[in-house]
């Protein structure tokens with residue numbers, strides 16, 4: 001990226017002074033915007049350089065469209081730990097790519113107000129207390145009518161996070177679209193009801209999420225066993241194995257999954273376990289399973305979901321930075337959030353009668369396409 005300043009040119013041509021140059025800005029920076037006018041590797045590490053707003057009173061006063069909430073918790077993982085470092089890595093190590101979405105032709109933050117609401121406090125070793133705090137913080141955000149985008153953390157955090165959302169928008173009225181290599185619907189693992197392999201069962205058992213609007217995409221490998229799938233079938237759950245994506249293609253399968261998830265449902269929670277990606281793309285995760293999706297398909301799926309569904313919340317989990325290489329996992333997880341932001345911004349613009357400002361030669365992307 002070459003973003004030389006006009007002032008630099010003047011200096012290079014021997015005109016003007018060699019005094020300090022203003023930081024480049026991809027967008028107009030507000031006074032409360034610690035990272036917007038600085039490169040991603042400097043200044044305060046908020047998510048995408050967005051305003052830092054950890055207090056509920058500040059959120060209530062501002063009422064942003066979206067608030068990023070960290071859930072740095074990883075003691076429910078069955079294999080490799082490290083997802084507690086996911087929120088920090090997504091804030092500090094993801095490369096901030098700019099703010100203009102090329103395919104949608106939109107300057108994202110001109111249309112969508114997004115803040116970083118900080119982390120739910122997750123005291124070490126205390127699953128119940130951590131989950132209670134996650135549920136409370138996410139619920140507080142959702143009750144304001146703000147869309148929480150939760151960055152984990154292991155997948156156990158979806159239990160409290162989606163419960164908090166269901167409490168806010170309607171218990172049992174939330175559908176869940178779930179991208180993952182694993183179904184995470186076990187009853188109990190090693191005596192743990194709150195394992196990262198059990199949250200989806202807890203959500204259906206409690207009635208927080210409807211079984212018939214619970215749709216999974218990308219399952220593969222060697223788990224869970226048939227009795228778990230039998231339970232899932234009894235709940236009316238639907239799932240699309242990675243094999244089906246391989247056979248039919250991602251676009252068609254995702255369109256069907258969206259239709260199933262929103263059928264008769266007025267609110268949707270999107271949960272993305274980064275291990276839905278092939279470990280070649282996303283090595284930094286707790287339970288890597290070969291044979292997964294590629295980032296292009298996942299990012300387009302997420303964009304389509306945020307364009308086409310009544311999305312009220314999303315989470316991105318299982319990013320384990322100690323196992324990452326070259327920040328590939330961190331960057332893919334970060335872009336999942338960026339696709340959600342861009343699609344929601346596009347909806348705002350469409351509702352206001354605005355049109356896309358597209359790079360030449362690209363057709364405008366529509367909802368439902």
Ligand SMILES: [Mn+2]
Nearest residue numbers: 181182273275
């Ligand atoms: Mn998984």
